[in-house]
Amino acid sequence: MRTPLRICIYGAGATGGHFAVKLARAGHDISVIARGPHLVAIRENGLTLRSGNELLAAEVAASDNAKDFGVQDVVIVAVKATAIPLIAPQIAPVIGHDTLVVFPQNGMTWWYPLKLSPKCPTPPKLPIFDLGEAFLKAMRLDQIVGGLIYSANEVEAPGIIRNNSPDHNRMDIGAIDGRGNDIIADLRKALSEADIISTDPGDIRAAVWAKLLTNMSGSTLALATGNRSDGTRDDAALREIYMRIVREGLAIAAAHGFPLDDKLDPERMVARLLNHKPSLLQDYEQRRPMEIAEIVLAPVAFARSVNLATPTLDTVAAIVTRIARDRGLLSPTIGGPALSPAL
């Protein structure tokens, strides 16, 4: 394993800040892109991660400009999907011939159609899929790595991250062309040694669907009710709605070539919901652009494209889209117009 790895965390917020602290403390050469008061605090006091009873601190190089850092072994783009279009033209300075670029966004992701097996039905046309052109100016297809984050985090104050899942923090990563390489193996090892479990998820698109199923159910219901996720877990009626959405999501994923019924059990999923405010609800409360298009409208559009009825998802999608739109938080770049005639 090449060590230390040079890793740039592009967007050191809730999840990126968590990873930056742990990877820096494990001895890797970490730089972070941040902005505003968060950047000022990181420059003055470093980054701090509160996790369970632990308070972990790390000094990291911090800037709002990728030109301040050289070419990296790995770039982890940990911004919200709504900020992704702005990153494409800024990211080139940290990317060299062998750099891996990890995209661990929640929801349907911009790279999904690239190298998609011809055996899968054609995905619906989503605005987010148009981003491929911009990113492929900065990197090759074989440098793009998908990521799925199973870790619950919030920015508590500038420079301070709170982790709400101290017993389980995980990021699965896999190349979007399905090929392994040494740096991916090195990064999995580096993450695991830093207390962030990282395994090979097998088919990365199946893993995208698996994570999307947790967000289109748990995150939307937390948003609609204004509760942390355990509010759904502890309410019989909401539990039922959650499980219906997951079942509909399983049908959508299967219809698009990714059967997951043997891996995901709705009852077990709902029982595992955490005392955590999902990032979708964090964004709403803090009036930040929301990942509605990626987490809810995209799966609705995928369902429509194969003529699948998803009545529970449609209902919740209409409600949360309205909630976001009323606050002006539907991203104008990728989430503006309704993606489905049903909405």
Ligand SMILES: NC(=O)C1=CN([C@@H]2O[C@H](COP(=O)(O)OP(=O)(O)OC[C@H]3O[C@@H](n4cnc5c(N)ncnc54)[C@H](OP(=O)(O)O)[C@@H]3O)[C@@H](O)[C@H]2O)C=CC1
């Ligand atoms: N939070 C969580 O627990 C989980 C989040 N996820 C997913 O991970 C992804 C990242 O989410 P999360 O970590 O919560 O996001 P955050 O909003 O907490 O962090 C993103 C950070 O990137 C910064 N940023 C955005 N654009 C730029 C830019 N152009 N230049 C510099 N800094 C920038 C943001 O700054 P600013 O605040 O100023 O916008 C913010 O500090 C999302 O897709 C989310 O859904 C997945 C699992 C769990």
Ligand SMILES: CC(C)(CO)C(=O)C(=O)O
């Ligand atoms: C619910 C959770 C923590 C699942 O890992 C998540 O994805 C989020 O907060 O957006």
